[in-house]
Amino acid sequence: RILQTVAERLRKAAGGTGLAARFGGDEFAVLITHRPDREAVELVCRQIVEAFAERVEIDGRAFSVTVSVGVALAPWDGGSVDELLRHADMALYQTKSEGRNGFRFYSREISASIEERRQLESDLHEAFAAGCLELHYQPLVDVDSNAIVGVEALMRWNHPERGWVSPAVFIPIAETCGLIVPMGKWLLETACAQAALWPGVTLAVNVSPAQFRDGDFARFVGETLESTGLAPSRLELEITEGMLLDESHKPLETLQALKAHGVRIAMDDFGTGYSSLGYLRSFPFDKIKIDRSFVGILETDPNAAAIVRSVVALGRSLGMVTTAEGVETREQLAFLADERCDQAQGYYLARPQDPLRLTALLGT
Template sequence: MFGNQSPFLKRSFHGDGMTTSPVRKVFDTLRLSTGTVIVIMIVAIIGAFSTVLYKIWAADRLAAEREVAAVARVFETHKQRILGEMERYAASNAAYLNVDTNPSPAWIANRFAQDMYRDSKYSAMFVLDPDYRPTFASTPDPLYKGLFDIRKFPNVERTSDEIRSSYVRETLRMPTDRGSFAGRLHELSGIELVDLGNTAALVGIFAIVPDPGNIPIAKRPPHLLVTVQTLNEAHLSGILRNLSLSDLIFTRDVPKGMNSIRIIDGPRGEAGYLAWHPMSQSYSILLSSAPVLALAIGVILIITVLTIRQNAIVRDHLAKREEQARYAANHDGMTGYAVREHFTALVHDILSRGSAGHAALIYLDLDRLKEINDTHGHAAGDKLIRVASGRIRATFRRADVYGRVGGDEFLVFVWGRTSPDEIIEDLQDLLLTMNDPVKFECKTLHGACSAGLALFPEHGRTLDELTRAADIALHRCKQSGGNMLRVYDEAMDRALKEAREMREELVYALQNDEFELHYQPIINVRTGRPDYAEALLRWHQPERGIVPPDIFIPIAESAGLMPEIGLMVLEQAVADASRWKGIGVSVNVASSQLMQEGFAERVRSVLEANNLSPRKLILEITETQILDDVKKTKSVLKQLHAIGVRCALDDFGTGYSSLSYLHQYDFSTLKIDKQFVQDSENNANSRQLLATVIDLGRILGMDVVVEGVETAAQLEFVTEIGCSTVQGYYFARPMPAAKFEAEWRCCIRSRAS
């Protein structure tokens, strides 16, 4: 069959003579026949085809491994996202109070059956008591109608037992019945896959715990929030929407030609898989084309080239998907900012190159995000976050590094500037921009921002040092009321360390009776005698001496000690007043104390224990405390009013001075800040304003007390404009209880008689 020569071997004319083809020369030199050459060519083509076939098979196998890894990774991420969604509902003070402390079926139904279902579209949801008995159920999927018994599923029961044990262990570690589970929520939740026969489901378990805490916590096993997500077609299609995979199914036996991951290993060998058709099927396509390729070498070569090209496209597509997955893992989904770990890596890279120039780390905090979330809902808060992140990017350069490190906290590393002043100017412009209103649906949201600034290299040469410095500066902003910029300096660090030391000393002071109450009389101008005495807290610290209240009270408030200190003050003041008989007592109440559950009942108990009439007690509340929780404040004031305790709006004129407070709340007394009377001596406008406020208080039927009366002229003025009750150094400075009783004994006796 090889008798005829190949056309390549025939003689060819070149010029005027006959010459031999170069190919023929090679063949002649190697003494290879045409048939041998053809065999070699066929073998070479088969070898090349086999090599290509092998590479395509290997590429498909690698693509399949990547698909398996991507599906497994996304499936695990999906489980964690379920737990993250459950955390929003299970970990909150409101959930704990309405499920565990004082069960509210209406609240549970609204929060878990409506709000939570709207967000997560679960198949079923259950609230289990400490004995795993369902107390509430929502079963959109008929499969779960009836009671849900977690003991049918050993892995779910085991996880639930571990969560219960972790919860009980944490509560026993708490020094009091109040505490926080911050940083421990991962130990109080879990998610398991259960086998339901024809299908499978993800069961999420989350202990219902108070967050941020600092409310009474019962030392018993918790209630559990349980959600069930059936792995049906609708649910599975939602899991892998970002991976471009199709036909994801749950199956007992993997159909031929499908990739899979095993998700169920039963105790008796039962298996369950997630299976899908692979994206790349080049190998099977090539095999099916083999007969045609064997007959037509050219077609084989073309198909091989096309197949290799298609395989390259698939690899590029998978590489892009992997890049997208890496981007999603490194960036916040709402703002596009880097997450903390990625932000750290980017900044370290800039600093390691030594090309930062004039640089700075900016720590930003959205001041009113929590208030907006509580008032308008989380959708409004999310809108504010997105707008704020856009304004931040618009202020600084594209090359700067942006990170989101908390719900309302951002980090920005700006670098390559000509001077620190340029950074500060940009940041001041940003703060002004952040005050611009944000439109949401039919509402107008008013945000604000605080910023702590640490300069490189003045305040730190590493990211950790800069972060610490910027955080300290931000903390100083928040202490000063927010909506401002603070540049770090070493004095802030010293003040922070001193505040930490003072927190420890305050705990010791509570345990060792270092606090003392002084009393300043509140004088009835008509009688010249006190109707009440204001209780003022004094701290005698052995090393520091007398520490002013305006220094230690904010620290005690931030450390969460004010409820305990406030209760001590209330008990001591009421006990002292019970001896005076004719003179009542006025006690300042901290915001954290006022917001405590059962505060009004606690006041009633203290009064009854000391046999003091509620009319002899005034509780002073400042304007800023009202803004902390308007709804809760109204409720507490109504409860106090029902008991018979009078409430005073203290330091009126130093805060927002909204006239709406005077008729919206049950205040019986209006205390005008001392600045009004002190300015009145030299300022006609201040005198007129003071007279107007006094008239307003009288019109509203309130007792009016003018604070800060220090001279006879001031007393004469406030008396002339109609004020009958005053307080100030003109009559007496604050004094210990024994001295107060000695100096005003005549009033106490005459009133008592």
């Protein structure tokens, strides 16, 4: 029913200039034959995107639909229907990766960036299979005592030609190709086994959306704690707000199941998402991690200082631990101490490092 309604609206938006047909799945093809110039095509694209700004209503229920459009122009972008479709699809993919609700024209750069990503994806598969991914650990420090009270596990990939590739680049790739699930399992097992040798500190592990959506996640966490012997209360799973928004699975139930195992739940990147306060009310998080984008401008932006101050107060009144990430200066740390923020993490205190160096740092 939704697809039918979408098709009707699409046809209207294409304004009779084109032929709109279901192309498979949730994809539609619009063929514009009598207006070959770029400006006119751009106009049609705009109309299509705008047409879905309003929600689609079916049986009294409203659905929001996002539209991503990719365009290929004949004869420039392809000599055959196949090639045109393939290039339009690449442009579509580009629109999606740029955040949806828009359109892109195919270009050689798009083709090159997709090729590069494909290469990176296959290198990542290889690296994971060959055991070339590493885990580094960054200390979390108690603001009052300066003692290391926890570590966050962060994935590292030393690419044979590119050198260190940022997890901000390869985690999203692993996420879309499904590799994140086996990778996340390896990560959790390795990190838990490692942390079991570091008594006295909590272990924070980032959970990706695909892992969290996986129906088996809570059970796997339970099994890993058992097999590695790490006390559940020492494991802290970091999740982000966006993951709670995805109602296609039951995020709160997954969180409850995890809590039932005795692990702690931290809200990561706090302040960068949508409706943080509502989530804090609907689920008892153990910790709030204040995003480094606020911490980084503490000295220069009075608004950031006010926000950090209120989040710390909020955390305290809700009985949640507050951690500030991205602490890079002595001044930032002093501010956090004044505001009685519980923990700090950042280059000023310690960089992420390999397990050997961290073992030395912990003096165990």
